[in-house]
Amino acid sequence: MTTSAAQAHHSTVDITLEDIGHGGIAIGRAEGKAILARFGLPGERVRVALTEERARFARGDVIEVLGEPSPYRQAHPWPEAGPGGVGGADLGHVVFDYQHEWKTRVLTSTLRRIGGQALSDHLETQGIVPAVTALESDRANGGWASRTRIDVTVTAGRFGMFREGSREVLPITSMPLAVKEIAELGLWDGSYLTRLARSLGPLRDGQRVRVLAPSASPAAVSIGGRTFDAAAAECSPFAREEVHVGEETYRYRVRASGFWQVHREAPATLINLVTRAAGVEPGDHILELYAGAGLLTVPLARAVGATGRVESLEGARTAVEDARANLRPYPWARARTAAISARDIDDADILLADPPRSGLGIAAGRGAAAGQARRIVLVSCDPAALARDVAAMVEAGRSVESMRGADLFPNTHHFEVVTALR
Ligand SMILES: C[S@@+](CC[C@H](N)C(=O)[O-])C[C@H]1O[C@@H](n2cnc3c(N)ncnc32)[C@H](O)[C@@H]1O
Numbered sequence: 521m522t523t524s525a526a527q528a529h530h531s532t533v534d535i536t537l538e539d540i541g542h543g544g545i546a547i548g549r550a551e552g553k554a555i556l557a558r559f560g561l562p563g564e565r566v567r568v569a570l571t572e573e574r575a576r577f578a579r580g581d582v583i584e585v586l587g588e589p590s591p592y593r594q595a596h597p598w599p600e601a602g603p604g605g606v607g608g609a610d611l612g613h614v615v616f617d618y619q620h621e622w623k624t625r626v627l628t629s630t631l632r633r634i635g636g637q638a639l640s641d642h643l644e645t646q647g648i649v650p651a652v653t654a655l656e657s658d659r660a661n662g663g664w665a666s667r668t669r670i671d672v673t674v675t676a677g678r679f680g681m682f683r684e685g686s687r688e689v690l691p692i693t694s695m696p697l698a699v700k701e702i703a704e705l706g707l708w709d710g711s712y713l714t715r716l717a718r719s720l721g722p723l724r725d726g727q728r729v730r731v732l733a734p735s736a737s738p739a740a741v742s743i744g745g746r747t748f749d750a751a752a753a754e755c756s757p758f759a760r761e762e763v764h765v766g767e768e769t770y771r772y773r774v775r776a777s778g779f780w781q782v783h784r785e786a787p788a789t790l791i792n793l794v795t796r797a798a799g800v801e802p803g804d805h806i807l808e809l810y811a812g813a814g815l816l817t818v819p820l821a822r823a824v825g826a827t828g829r830v831e832s833l834e835g836a837r838t839a840v841e842d843a844r845a846n847l848r849p850y851p852w853a854r855a856r857t858a859a860i861s862a863r864d865i866d867d868a869d870i871l872l873a874d875p876p877r878s879g880l881g882i883a884a885g886r887g888a889a890a891g892q893a894r895r896i897v898l899v900s901c902d903p904a905a906l907a908r909d910v911a912a913m914v915e916a917g918r919s920v921e922s923m924r925g926a927d928l929f930p931n932t933h934h935f936e937v938v939t940a941l942r
Contacts (some may be wrong), residue, residue, distance in 0.1 A: 546562055681695075900937045
């Protein structure tokens with residue numbers, strides 16, 4: 521690895537990396553300061569180009585391995601996302617089989633650091649060993665070509681992504697995390713933009729573009745509220761998704777610009793983890809917070825049956841419209857638009873929440889714990905928020921029954937954890 525032109529002006533520091541932290545960083549020390557370095561691995565002696573210096577810590581990118589590289593290092597398969605490049609694959613330099621160990625270490629240490637000793641002791645008493653597991657389907661190609669949604673930005677007649685930690689858009693020539701249906705659109709050689717410009721006229725710099733490859737409808741591009749097919753002809757704004765779980769098939773319509781889990785196998789994996797954790801019985805009343813277009817609401821509605829009841833709350837009005845369409849076969853399930861707060865925690869047999877990165881929050885966590893729910897299921901995409909939310913519920917008298925992490929974001933530092941409390 522060598523210094524890129526973009527980093528040549530940064531000062532550098534030589535350190536030995538000793539630990540791993542949340543956010544895709546390996547940690548070392550220099551002159552009493554913690555150095556939080558991307559693209560490093562514990563045990564390596566490295567040169568770090570500093571990108572941010574604070575009183576007690578500094579951040580930077582590893583630009584050279586000075587000694588023996590870690591046995592877990594690989595050449596980054598997507599150099600444009602390497603040091604000084606676009607974000608989006610900050611664990612691309614880590615061999616696939618070590619990425620879930622990395623994430624398990626982050627999960628365990630974050631639970632201890634943010635959740636406190638009381639939470640760690642509680643998990644131990646409950647016999648819970650938190651872990652993040654890789655998806656079987658990712659083993660064959662190391663988790664690349666797995667994303668069905670990517671967001672790009674127009675810059676000077678090309679598609680680009682933001683330089684990590686900056687608002688500068690760098691044009692890109694590939695995006696190997698995307699599934700092959702996206703790769704086949706011709707986004708990077710300019711051919712798709714040429715077709716699109718015939719329908720839409722020239723695109724302005726800074727225009728945000730969503731590219732998607734749904735499971736049950738053709739790949740599409742969503743831009744400025746309009747949706748285009750592979751030939752760049754305007755098409756339906758709705759993507760069709762089909763999720764197969766065991767014998768069941770769940771069908772959804774999802775607005776092309778709306779939220780849907782990005783990994784090809786994420787919808788089925790989450791349905792599996794959540795339904796197992798929730799232990800739904802026919803006739804149950806379920807309250808679901810942050811429901812999106814109803815990915816989890818549909819299987820839960822099927823599981824409670826006509827004698828049960830599901831209420832789902834979601835902030836995005838268009839997602840609620842999709843959820844209502846997806847729930848039409850289950851009139852006992854109702855989707856409502858709400859800016860969710862602790863006030864929305866109501867009594868139910870099962871409370872399910874899949875909040876954004878900020879998590880449930882302490883007030884909502886305490887409210888959930890104090891309610892009558894037989895079981896609370898929390899889906900967390902940020903380990904710090906997870907630790908804070910679960911600690912609040914345990915402190916309020918709940919017990920953790922299960923905690924399972926899944927690597928739904930290979931080659932990045934992100935992962936998802938499903939926790940059940942009773
Ligand atoms: C992680 S997604 C989960 C969606 C769904 N469970 C799924 O897997 O497709 C979180 C959802 O929370 C919604 N959301 C974020 N902040 C919100 C808020 N303050 N109030 C209500 N909904 C919110 C987003 O629109 C998004 O649909």
